[in-house]
Amino acid sequence: MNEPRPPTAEEQLAFLRSLQRLLDEGSFVSSYKFALLHAIADLCLVRGDDSGAELELSTAEIAGQFVRLYWPQVAPFVAGSDSGILSQNTGRQAAVVRELAERHNRYQGSLADLERSPSDWGALRRKVEQTVRKMPLWKLQTVGSERLEFLYRNLDAGGVVRLEPGVAYCLRAFYPMVTDMIEGAWSHFVQRRNPRLLGQVVDLRSFLFGSQRSSLAVYRPLLREVQRGRCFYCERDIRSRADVDHFIPWRLYSLDLGHNFVLAHQGCNSSKSDLLAAEEHLERWTVRNRTRRDELRDGFDGLKVLHDWPATREIARWAYGQAHHARRQVWVQAKELRPLSDGWRRILSAA
Ligand SMILES: [Zn+2]
Structure with missing residues (x-):
């Protein structure tokens, strides 16, 4: 393998264009693809570096990050109402949201408590990992009839993702902008899925992503x-x-x-x-x-x-x-x- 090198300015632009295309042209039946992109970007900060090297991530790590992203989102949007959980899927509620909502209830909203209970945390993470491997992971980079494989090689199966050279570099370099794009698209998706619950609510984004x-x-x-x-x-x-x-x-x-x-x-x-x-x-x-x-x-x-x-x-x-x-x-x-x-x-x- 060649010595890693940071991507050129042109390669960085191409990366941003591809990401934009993925968000604009990709089909989203659930919010999983947004969560997957976000999770990969998050993990690049903790696990990646700025050498331009490729980076291997496990689906278990991705699943852990998935849970952290969805956790605040499974609280009832309308305080005190059980039915007030926002839909994150075009059909039946997304499986990950259902799994998490149950734990959110049981642990009274404390993710710290859940993570400190190894058997429950492990079981949830494994379940989410199965969903990640079945649903968004090997479909994320399909745009219409085209494959836009700029993040990782589409293996169509497996528990390891190897990010292409330069991907971790770009996600670290443009992290605030990239997550802003993802969260914007994600909020927009949830807004459209929940007309009755949300009406004309304006501050959905701070509910989904705001700090408490x-x-x-x-x-x-x-x-x-x-x-x-x-x-x-x-x-x-x-x-x-x-x-x-x-x-x-x-x-x-x-x-x-x-x-x-x-x-x-x-x-x-x-x-x-x-x-x-x-x-x-x-x-x-x-x-x-x-x-x-x-x-x-x-x-x-x-x-x-x-x-x-x-x-x-x-x-x-x-x-x-x-x-x-x-x-x-x-x-x-x-x-x-x-x-x-x-x-x-x-x-x-x-x-
Ligand atoms: Zn002072």
Whole structure:
């Protein structure tokens, strides 16, 4: 095999065009194809790199990501009504949604609890995996009578997907744009499938993909303890109300895993906004997550929230790598920004 190399500018454009064609021309009888595309893009952040190399993903991994994507969507759209689950299929409700809705009920909406119960989680993941292998995986790249095989080779069967060279590179480089396209198309599909339930509802997309911002308050006491009552960014005492902030900005990747949260002054949080934090903050963040590992793990478990430090670290590596590549600026304090230096690499490899 040839040495991997990043795709050329022309190859990157061709990739985006193909993706657009897939979303525009593909036939969608259920939302599985959207979920599959989204899951593959998500996994590229955690498992891929920027060398341009091909990437092998298992259908078990894809199924796990499927569950995480659909989980918030199987809550009744109208609070308190059992029949209010949005349809995600042109015929009978999609099998994955039916499976998940039952668990969602049993675990009272807590995916963290479900994932911590190995037998239930394993059984669900296997079921979803069967559906992934039967339904969208080997049909995704069929567009009308044409095969548009730009993501992976269509084997028509099997439990492993090998992404073509350059695919992981492109999905990492254009992740915010790609997921925006997928979520837009997915929301549009669900909107059309559910005229009675939705009527003229405008904010469907934030129901399907929005962060549950109200629930972030649960982190406050734990973070206050770990940060000894100080603001994560300026390290001065917090005297009034503080915000729970996504260290890797939510706009970049909706990373709701425990280690991504820090407590900050409202002023510090709002001036940081959707920017990546500068190297000194990144260093403080990785040191905190490494040295307070046990305390954080027990705290997150106690709060019943999901956490996965290695995955969180990989997503940070992706975010900083992309920012570096695009010569973006990072946030220092107040209105001060500066170009990201090479230092992030050393900081994250020590993490
Ligand atoms: Zn502050």
